[in-house]
Amino acid sequence: MGRSVPAGRYVMTQRRPLCAAIVCTLLLACVGPAGPAGARPRTVIGYGTIAEGAPKRLFRAHAVTTLMTSVAPWPVSDEAIETYKILEPLGNLEEYQFQDYRNPAVSIDRENTVSAVYSKEGEAYILLANLDEDAKTVSCTVAPERLPNPLSLVAEAEVIGNHNRLPLDSRKLTSAGEEIRLPADGVLLLHLK
Numbered sequence: 001m002g003r004s005v006p007a008g009r010y011v012m013t014q015r016r017p018l019c020a021a022i023v024c025t026l027l028l029a030c031v032g033p034a035g036p037a038g039a040r041p042r043t044v045i046g047y048g049t050i051a052e053g054a055p056k057r058l059f060r061a062h063a064v065t066t067l068m069t070s071v072a073p074w075p076v077s078d079e080a081i082e083t084y085k086i087l088e089p090l091g092n093l094e095e096y097q098f099q100d101y102r103n104p105a106v107s108i109d110r111e112n113t114v115s116a117v118y119s120k121e122g123e124a125y126i127l128l129a130n131l132d133e134d135a136k137t138v139s140c141t142v143a144p145e146r147l148p149n150p151l152s153l154v155a156e157a158e159v160i161g162n163h164n165r166l167p168l169d170s171r172k173l174t175s176a177g178e179e180i181r182l183p184a185d186g187v188l189l190l191h192l193k
Contacts, residue, residue: 097148130182139177
């Protein structure tokens with residue numbers, strides 16, 4: 001088990017400390033479908049939000065949260081560069097429709113986990129994120145008919161990561177749920193076709 005760090009000393013909002021869990025919640029709320037002027041934000045400013053000397057975990061949480069909401073952190077941190085590499089198998093992101101953590105297609109049975117979907121005709125990529133500092137096993141269920149580009153049948157499903165591919169039981173994933181191990185403060189990429 002990792003040592004717990006009182007995040008409130010490191011995350012600043014209007015010069016007042018704020019708990020890391022609240023920061024993630026606020027970030028998810030702020031980058032919803034439209035801002036006050038009706039436009040979706042493209043970046044989330046990180047400087048002035050996380051204090052110098054903060055634990056690397058807070059920078060990682062910021063990167064994971066922005067990935068799951070399809071906005072870019074500014075300025076770009078080393079943690080964000082590393083986190084966003086998970087999207088490389090998708091190729092051109094403009095070919096996909098994106099749905100953030102409020103997507104209706106993916107259900108996860110554990111707290112502090114979120115999903116996001118990149119979907120196009122005939123296939124979908126699903127991001128599963130664990131916002132906790134400990135790894136955990138979750139049961140994940142995908143309703144392929146509720147994807148932005150519905151799949152009538154999921155013939156293949158796999159976890160893609162670190163140049164490895166781990167096959168999943170597509171029948172379990174689309175019915176009762178498939179158990180998947182999520183890394184601490186991390187993200188996995190599923191590919192369905």
